[in-house]
Amino acid sequence: MSFINYSAREINCKIVYYGPGLCGKTTNLIYIYKKTNPDSKGKMISLATETERTLFFDFLPLALGNIKGFKVRFHLYTVPGQVFYDASRKLILRGVDGVIFVADSQVERMEANIESMENLRKNLKDQGLNLDAMPFVIQYNKRDLPNVVPVEELNRVLNPRNVPNFEAVAATGKGVFDTLKELAKTVIMELKKKS
Amino acid sequence: MPDSGLVMYEEEFKQIDAELSKLHQLANAKVTFLVDKNGQLIASVGETQNLDTTSLASLTAGNIAATGGMAKLLGEKEFSILFHEGEKDNVHISLIGDRVILVVVFDQRSSLGLVRLRVKKSSEVFVQIFSKIMDKVDKEKENKSSRSPFAEITEDDIDRLFG
Numbered sequence: 001m002s003f004i005n006y007s008a009r010e011i012n013c014k015i016v017y018y019g020p021g022l023c024g025k026t027t028n029l030i031y032i033y034k035k036t037n038p039d040s041k042g043k044m045i046s047l048a049t050e051t052e053r054t055l056f057f058d059f060l061p062l063a064l065g066n067i068k069g070f071k072v073r074f075h076l077y078t079v080p081g082q083v084f085y086d087a088s089r090k091l092i093l094r095g096v097d098g099v100i101f102v103a104d105s106q107v108e109r110m111e112a113n114i115e116s117m118e119n120l121r122k123n124l125k126d127q128g129l130n131l132d133a134m135p136f137v138i139q140y141n142k143r144d145l146p147n148v149v150p151v152e153e154l155n156r157v158l159n160p161r162n163v164p165n166f167e168a169v170a171a172t173g174k175g176v177f178d179t180l181k182e183l184a185k186t187v188i189m190e191l192k193k194k195s
Numbered sequence: 196m197p198d199s200g201l202v203m204y205e206e207e208f209k210q211i212d213a214e215l216s217k218l219h220q221l222a223n224a225k226v227t228f229l230v231d232k233n234g235q236l237i238a239s240v241g242e243t244q245n246l247d248t249t250s251l252a253s254l255t256a257g258n259i260a261a262t263g264g265m266a267k268l269l270g271e272k273e274f275s276i277l278f279h280e281g282e283k284d285n286v287h288i289s290l291i292g293d294r295v296i297l298v299v300v301f302d303q304r305s306s307l308g309l310v311r312l313r314v315k316k317s318s319e320v321f322v323q324i325f326s327k328i329m330d331k332v333d334k335e336k337e338n339k340s341s342r343s344p345f346a347e348i349t350e351d352d353i354d355r356l357f358g
Contacts, residue, residue, distance in 0.1 A: 007208035095233030
């Protein structure tokens with residue numbers, strides 16, 4: 001959940017990148033890290049295995065700028081995508097303000113996408129959160145590969161609520177900031193609604 | 196209160212800072228800091244110049260969360276104290292009022308016993324401060340005297356964030 005500090009005049013929000021294993025969550029964060037002004041980012045922390053698979057989470061603090069005299073910071077987290085790390089995924093969702101679901105557009109990963117989406121819904125529910133009622137955007141990643149599912153089909157299967165969705169190639173950065181910007185906007189507007 | 200964000204006001208922030216400083220001094224610690232359970236740094240005191248406190252806060256919360264997960268699997272409510280022993284520095288982590296995490300980094304100038312004793316005393320103070328904050332947040336909500344910086348935000352403000 002957001003943390004508003006009147007004393008330090010700061011607002012902190014937590015954003016989580018979710019999705020099946022190898023869909024490109026960490027790649028999103030790495031690109032954001034590389035392309036962000038050194039003044040506005042902290043260190044990127046990756047708790048990964050020796051083969052660079054996310055073990056617990058990646059973490060990237062991002063200071064975007066000021067709104068009404070308050071410094072706005074987003075803490076970006078990724079979850080480990082591999083199915084057997086479910087206990088860790090649940091923990092990382094704690095206190096989340098908004099979720100970016102990174103889907104792997106390849107035909108053969110469709111089932112993994114669906115499973116991960118169901119897992120996200122269930123893990124949020126366990127914390128008393130409803131995916132349909134919170135800031136949420138979807139990114140269709142790996143659009144440069146030859147065997148991708150058409151976006152209409154992806155939307156039909158993964159996006160019945162018709163939340164904002166973006167085509168992306170995280171490795172080259174295409175769509176990465178569009179996705180983040182849209183979610184950040186929704187998160188801030190949601191905080192406004194609550195205020 | 197899992198469904199409400201943490202809000203920190205000037206008055207309570209000063210009290211927290213004062214208690215952290217007191218603990219820092221009495222426990223002979225290098226650094227003392229307080230982290231929200233969700234990984235947001237609330238305040239820090241001591242030799243923090245060369246420390247990445249934001250990352251430390253996030254990892255501390257991850258640590259507490261993972262240990263909490265283990266506790267549940269073992270049928271415990273939680274493990275409220277964690278201790279990491281290093282060659283030079285040690286870290287004492289404790290959960291306060293199920294809401295915030297108190298971290299004390301110390302070296303051979305102090306001892307685990309002293310840190311534990313001082314942490315226990317300070318914890319009681321922090322519990323009181325945070326219950327005051329939660330009361331205040333609830334009151335503000337009722338009053339709707341919304342001082343929230345979000346109340347008058349426009350889409351343009353948000354667009355400007357991304358330059």
